[in-house]
Every structure is written in structure tokens, then in C-alpha cells.
Amino acid sequence: MMAEEFEPKIVAFLCKWCSSAGSDLAGVSRMEYPPNVVPITVMCSGSVSPLYILSAFNKGADGVLVSGCHPGDCHYIKGNYYARRRIALVKELLEFIGLEPERFQMSWVSAAEGLKYTQIIKNFVQSLKPLGPQTKLRRNP
């Protein structure tokens, strides 16, 4: 019996105006992409607090993605710029304490980039599979 292949669980914080719309476009256009993602729509990538990211890892997420509008497209003008700084700091500190950097990604996906969204998710799942389940930050019971 083929060993059951590890399927990573990804929590994706998608900004409502762009990335979430992009993922809807991928769905409406019947594009194929792995079903590993648990999408959480947020009003803006700038509203994603490091606590949400940590809480996702604590609850057992194998990978976390934060996706927002391209710089300049933000519905709230500056939300994604704030997010860029904050996520960079979170990424550095996660790496500093020893979490595999592949587990935490950020991306710009506009409402028209349904294809790019599926690309990002495919690559993300591929890069997570060899790492196996995330056990470092996970709550044990």
C-alpha cells in the first residue's frame, strides 16, 4: 500500500480586495490547484497581526501564507506597505529561533492574477511536503 503521502495544511490570510478575489477568479475559471489551503479573508494584509500567524502555527498549521495587493494597489493605500515591514520582521525572528523559512511565505496577488495564485499554492505545497508536519511550535494535545 503506497505510504500515505504527507499533505501539508496551509493557513492563508488573503486580503479581501485582491488576493481573495484572485483566488475566487482561479475557482471561477476552474483552475486546478491543491486543496491544502484554509483561506482566511482579512480586510487588508496590513491587518494580519503576528499573533494570528503564531496562533496558526500553534494550532498545527504546517505553512502560513500572507497575501495582499501589489504595492500601490492597496484599497487602503498603505496597508500592504505596513504589512511588508511587519512580515519581514516576523520572518527574520521565525528564522532566528529555528523554524524552516519555507513554512512562512508572503505574496502579492492582485484580483486578476488567478493563475499566479494557483502557482503560489502549488509551489508552497511542493516546498512543504519534504519538510513533513510542523511540530516545533505546535500545541501537543
Place this chain on the structure above:
Amino acid sequence: MEKILNKKNLPRWIKGLKAFQVYAPSRDGDIWNYALIENPEDITLDYTSTVLSPKTIVFPQREILLKFGTSNDGELEITETLPQQDPSVIFGVRPCDAKAVFLMDKVFGGDFVDPYYWNRRDQIILVGLTCNTPPSPNCFCLSVDGSPHSKDGLDILMTDLGDRYFMESLTEKGDELFNLGKKLFEKPTAKDIKELAKIQADSEKNLKRQIKNIKKIPSLLKDMFESSYWDEASMSCLRCGICTYLCPTCHCFDMNDEVAVTSPIKGQRVRTWDTCQFPDFTMHSSGHNPRPDKASRLRQRVFHKFYYFPERYKNFQCIGCGRCISKCPVGIDIIQVLDGVSDHGA
């Protein structure tokens, strides 16, 4: 029963205690703490005082009281999770820390016996080591009815006579440990006994600190509840939990439900240490807090140990180990607070 054990036979005696889990002070960087000893050779008994007392073994910071979930027929089901403590021996227990366990036995005994505590406590044997020299600059055990060679709570008291230990067994559990190493022990000679008495008497002389008039403290405290003294004494307090979490006699705890990640009705009820120094300790869900500020909380810490506990159990709930003094980040010193109470009352 009194015996002599040559120091080089200590590891062999401990090897004979295969049926027990052996804990002893072990060094981690600059600090000592009790840890499980795999290899009896590693045991060392020349250490200063540990940051955390044997309380971490007798009354661990976290334990699961019960698990809840749905049984296979979908009904809510709870299972009691009493601790399964293997028989254990803790070596190198300072007499004051053993007195702390002796006091905690009173709290968790009494009319409501705490099965979680006693399931563990009944399996644990405490082997003490006399403090020939005070392990901390802030020791004051003599001020609170303790001493560097007190026996309360101990099963065996070891005293270092230089190349050998004078071993006094105080309970059947102590005798049982002796029998497990019969041939290693010798009978104490009159010289040994004289030397023991001298060392134990001398050990009381080099304590540097004491509380001025401890006997009057409970009655002085009784009338100082409303005093502004507590505001001045707690002015620099940072409201952290060091003094209570490190205190060997502090037994306050919290009980919370932890829910499994997979389902909200599966999880466990967990008991953890708690401290009267944090606001949520006494805050009502209406927001009213009977002890709203750090002054009332310092007062509670002092009242509980030096007025309420003695009134209820005839012992001070302080063993004079000095941990709260040594580790307070802003140097709040329980001895000075109490001396201040004496001066204030005078």
C-alpha cells in the same frame, strides 16, 4: 537509626536504589535546580541553593486533573487523571525546603484531602543535607522556627563530616533506603557523634540574617490592614510573580480548561501555579477587584505567611530560604518589610 556512609560509597548506594527515580541538584549554567539523575556518578552534593525548590516535584507547576470528551456513543464523558508517580527519592534537600513540604502537607491534607497531591507525595522520599554553611547570603531559617539541620518533612538527614556522611534515618521510608545499601554503612562511633553535634551547632552560628522580633509580628500585622505602610513598602514592586513562584511554601493554584485543537468539546482541566501578585487572582467577573493594587498584594503575601497561616496551622508559612529576597529584581526584602512592621508597630 544512625549510620555512617563513606563519601566514595554514595554512588554505589544510589545504584542500589534502582527501584526509585532519583532526583538531585544539577547545575545548568550559573543556577542549580533539581533534575532526574540517570547516572549515579553524576551526583554532587556541594551546591549552593537551587532556584526552584523540591516543590517542582512534589507540587508541579502543571498537572492535568481530568480529561473530557465524547465517548463512542456520542455522550459527554470525563475521566479522572490521577498522577502515576513512580517511587522517587530526592537527594540534597535543604532542611528548610523539606520544612516547606511538611507545611504543604498540612494545606493539602486536612478536611478536604487532595488526592492529586497525595498520590505523588506518598511516593516521594526526601533525603536532606545539613547546611554546614548557609547556601544563600539571605538565609534566615532560625528566625522562623527552622534550623540548618531541622528534620521536619525529611526521611533521612545527611550531615557532611568531611570524608563521610552522618546519616540519621527519621522514618520507615528512611530505614527502607538504609536496608537497600546495608553493607555500605558503618555504625557511628562516639567521635562521629561528637563531631556531628559540633557541626550542627556551628551551622547555626554563621547565619547572617534574622528577623528582629518575629514573635510579635502576627499581632502587629493584625492591626496594620489599613496602614499606608504597605504603599511605601511596595512602591518599587514590579508586580511580577518571582517571589511567589520561587517560594517553596506558596501553594496557590489556578484551574483552567484547555481545549484540543481538533474539537472544542475535547480537552482537559489543568491545574497550574498561581500568584496573589497578579490582578486576575482575585478579580470578579464584574470587574471589581478586592485587591486592586500592589500594596494590597504585598500585604496579602505577608499576612498569609506571617499571620493567617500561623493562626490556622501554628507554624509560620515561611522557611527562611531567602529566595524571594535574592531573586526580587528591585530588591524588595521580606526581612526589611517585617522589620519595618516591627518599627511601625512600636
Place this chain on the structure above:
Amino acid sequence: MEHNTYLPKLAEIIQIKEEVTGARPIKTFRTRILNSHDFSFRCGQCAMLSVFGKGESMISISSSPLVKDYLQFSILKMGRVTSSLHEMSEGDIIGIRGPYGNGFPIEDWKGKNIIFIGGGIGLAPIWSVLHTALGKKQEYGDLTLIYGARTSQDIVFKDELQELKKEMTVHLSIDVEEPEWEEFVGFVPQNVTDKKPSPENAITITCGPPIMIKFVIKALKDLGFEDRQIYTTVENKMKCGIGKCGRCNIGLHYVCKDGPVYSWAELKNLPQEY
């Protein structure tokens, strides 16, 4: 093995009655402990209710010990546990452990008149001791209830109170004037002063918000009641219920074990830590 007091007994909620709706909702729960564990208690004692996954909350038992087939709790929606209780429906399972606390020393009050004074949800602990006295009416003097709430909608046990009027004197009050309200209007302490209960061979029991208790005690003393005739209950945050977790103390006393019922003669010497 000793009885593990931390382990709750499972109980089924057999009936939920909505007493008060609105911002400060109160519901009365009748529960039956599964597989017939015996849960004998004295009036005025409390029980720790468990909502598994949320936590526990200490609630006074509002049914009388004479009632054997259910345990009744009247619960004001206040925080995490009480809110989840309010979202429960009949047939749900909760945990009950206890009984805890000293309860009312009703045996010592034989032959005395008893005056029950309650405010808002304070009627819940009174309900238990009141019905115990009512059940053995011949052993006590006259029973009087003086009870008030903010508005007529906030009155607890509305229909039972009308029934009660047939068996004992009941004086109700609301804080603010309302159209069809004929009884007393004003705070409960004012109602006590107005009704002038006689301290002659009498015991008073007062439960309700601390501010109300304070003024009722004052009113009673003005009427000539002595401290040992005035009983009240005290609220503090509780977790273990057996005087070990260290948080509910007022001075030397652990409210959960040595209280919550105190006579004013005792309570006035205790520090203001509740």
C-alpha cells in the same frame, strides 16, 4: 481512595426557565445528576458548575434541600462560563461538584421570625432557605420577604412570588416608578425602613449587590436589630471551593469554605476584602 472533590458529577439540565431578558438576563436551570449520585446539601450552600471547555463557576443552590428530584440554579449572565450556560438547552450535560460553603444555620433559628431581604439575583440563595423554612412552617415564627429589583422586568421568580403571597407576607419594590406598579417604589433599604420589621425574636437574611447589603444593614441597625441577628452572604472569586487555592480569603476566612454565610457580628471584624 478518598473522594476526589475536584471531579464533577455529570448532570442533565432538565428544565430552563427564562426569568429575566435584556442586558442582564437571568435563567433558572433545574438539573438532575446522572446515575443517581446522592447530592445532599444544606440551604445556602453553593455548587461549582462546570461547562467543559469553558471552565467553572460557583453558583448558590436556589432549590431547597427538601426538594429531592432536582437541583435548581438561577444564573445571571456575567462572564465566560455563565454565558455558555445561558446558551445551553434542555438535555445538555454539565458538571456539578460540591456542595461547598457553610450554608445558613437554620436549625438555630427554631421559633424565630425570619425576615428575608433580597435584591436582584440575590433572591436565588434566599429561595433555598426560604422554602426550607416554609416547608417546616410550624417550627418558625412568621416569615417575611422584602425583595426588590431595578425594574418589574428584572424581578426573578415572578409567578412563584405571586403564589408565595398566599403563604407569607411579601413586600416587593422596584427602583423606578412604572405605570401598573402599586407596591413600594425605591431601593430595597428604603423599603426595609418603610416596612419597619420588628427586631423582637427575629433573624434577618440579606443577599444582593454589596452596596444594597451595606445600606440594608444600616437600616436594620437603625430599627434596633443587633449584629448577630443580621446574616448575609459574601461574594469572592473562587476556583477550588475547598479553601486551598488561596484566592477567596477575607482576612483569615476562606469564603468558599468558612463562608459565604456570615453574621454581621463576624463580618464586621473581617477586613474589607470582598
Place this chain on the structure above:
Amino acid sequence: MVNIEDLRNNAKKLLEDGKVKYIIGFKKAANGLRPVPVFIDKPEDAAKLIWDPLCIHNLTRFLVDEKRRKARQKEPDLRPVGLVVKGCDSRAVNVLLQEKFIDRADIHIIGVSCENTGVVDEKKLAEKLKEKTVEKIEFGDNDEFVVTTDKGKIKVASSEILADRCLECPAHVAVVYDVLIGDHTKRKLDDSYKSLDKMESLTREERWAFWKEQLEKCIRCYACRSACPMCYCDECVVDTITFAVTADTTAEEKAQKIKWIEKSPVLSENFIYHFIRAIHLAGRCIDCGECERACPLDIPLRFLNKKLEKEAKKLFGYDAGFDPEAPSLVSCFKEEDPEDFIR
């Protein structure tokens, strides 16, 4: 050299003129070597003030207590509070000003110069003078400390016993003050993140093993949070119940308060607490080292904040606590902020 009489006279005058409510400074401890914080409101008590290389505490922390106390009083005394600050402490004051937590008029800052040394690390001192007992320690000249022990006076090169943070300190003299005691000097600073080198040289799994072992020791006494002047939130991520309960807080709000972490001191929960505290200090921590010194279990917490301080400088050219008018690190951005990590 700092003349202690200047500090005392200045303090005495301030109190006599009634210009400040009270002064927060250091006084000799009745027991033990390390001085303790003191709150002086009577001019004659100004003589208690001392200044020596063991004045380690960051007294800015007590401005948080002062603000809370004032908020509770009906008619508070609105005069400023006198505050004795070192270079690092003054940067902490700047961050509190930057975040509008306090007004400049609330404080009267008495800067005391560390000249070109700083404060002593008690563990290094104990290590260096193993057999001797230290009775007194004073600033010496040409980069030395004068240590009086039971076996006589000895001079120790400052770099041997200085606290790590002082070896990497960019501000030996207060950067904001009303009066400065001592003179403007600067200690040669070649690499302000040297203490991170060892940690950053480890492989990722070695770093994880290190932090796993360290954070498993944490007993959640929150001394690191209590000692930190930047940790002034009324409600913290770790609090499981609502603290800021007012008359009109509804039962739903209290019931729906999210329990982000459990109260249990286990690795996964300890981890979120320390990680979130570090992230909340990004661009705000001024490396006063109090969190690490207060920790009863010697967990090297300073590294977490030092790493983010280094990244804030490297990625965004940001320094904490120098300009009270500048926006905070995470509430501003630049066009050219790096985004190579973004897909």
C-alpha cells in the same frame, strides 16, 4: 567623573522649589550590594541618592506605575516626576514620548553620564572575583572600575565586567534631559551586534535546539514583562480574562475574549508569549537588558530583542529611542523597504 554631590544638590533644590512631585533614583540597599530604586519626596532625603556601576535598573519603568496611579486619583498632583536616567533609560523615555504614553511635561529628567564605561554585570563580577567578597564598586578613570573587596582594593578593566549591553551601547549619555550630571563622553563602539554573532553562526536546527531548551525552563512569572518599560499594555496577549471591565462591558465581550495562549507553562505557550513580546518590542526595545537580568532562570531573552534591533537597522535603517518625534518602526514605511522575500 560624575560628582554625586551635584546630583544630590540638584535633587534637593528641585524638591525644595516644589518643581517635582518626587524623584525616582537609586539608593544604597540595606542588604546586598546592588542599589535599589528609591522614591524621594523630601529635600533632606536627597542625600540618599547614589550613583555607582551597579545602578542597573531602568527606572523609566516606574513612569508607567505613576501614570496608572495618577489615573486612579481624583485630583492628582500634576507636577512632573523627577527621574534619574542613564543613556539607555533616556532612550526608553524617548520611546514613551514617541508613543504619546507620557508628555514631556510629566517628567523632569536628570541625566547621569556613564562616561565611557557603563554598568556592571553581576555574574561577570562574581566570576572574576570568585573568592573575594565585594563590598563596594566605583567608577575609576582610564576605563577601569575600582572594586573594594574584603581583601583590599583592586582595579578591574571595565571590558571584563561590563554588562553586554553596555559593550554595545550607542548612547553612554542621556539623549534627552533637563539637567546632565557628568560630562559628554563616548565609548568606542566597533560592532553594536557582536553578542549576536555566536547565535547567528549556529545552524538553524542548533538554534532551535537552543531556544527549545531555554524556553522550556520558563515558569511564566512575567518578570521580563514587568521589568520592561515598553510593556505597558493594560491587557496583554497572555491574559485569559478581560481586565479592562467597565460598567457597560457586556457579558458577551467578556465571554468572547480570545484565549490566545493557555496559562500552562509548556513550550508551545511559552513560545508564543516570548515571540509576541519580542515582536511587540521591534523598534521599541532600547536594550536596557532588564528582562534578562530579572529572569530568575537566566533565560537569555535579550537575544530575541537584539536580533530584531539588528534587523530594524539593517532592513529599515531604524534606531530606537533617539527621536521622540519620529514615527514608530512599524507605523511607517519607505518606498524602498526590501521585498525580495515576497513572491
